[in-house]
Amino acid sequence: MTNSLDNRSSHLAFHLGDLHAVIDQIAEEAEIRGSQRSSIEATLVALPSFYRRRVVLALQSRKAFATDPELQTACTILLERAANLWAKSEALPVQPVGPSLSLDFDLPVAAKASTD
Numbered sequence: 001m002t003n004s005l006d007n008r009s010s011h012l013a014f015h016l017g018d019l020h021a022v023i024d025q026i027a028e029e030a031e032i033r034g035s036q037r038s039s040i041e042a043t044l045v046a047l048p049s050f051y052r053r054r055v056v057l058a059l060q061s062r063k064a065f066a067t068d069p070e071l072q073t074a075c076t077i078l079l080e081r082a083a084n085l086w087a088k089s090e091a092l093p094v095q096p097v098g099p100s101l102s103l104d105f106d107l108p109v110a111a112k113a114s115t116d
Helices: 002-029 040-046 049-065 069-091 109-115
Strands: none
Touching: 002 040, 002 049, 002 069, 040 069, 049 069
């Protein structure tokens, strides 16, 4: 029993590594570099929405056509992890890059009159 469990775990780990390589390839196409590629989590968070959809499609496709239950499990693990990371990253407050505009001070007088 233990040997069978060890084989399943190593098989699952193999699939996770394989799928990580797929995500890395997508990140490479998205030109994600440096510290944004320091971990699978950092890579997933750094991906723009177009490439996030590509990751989801790649994982869902592999899961749908997999006959190996460990591959299906690996896909499920990464899909859930990505969804959780992306939900958290979307929930973070957006910090303004530069000075914020205030309608009271930054609009010309004519524009202020039309907003009242």
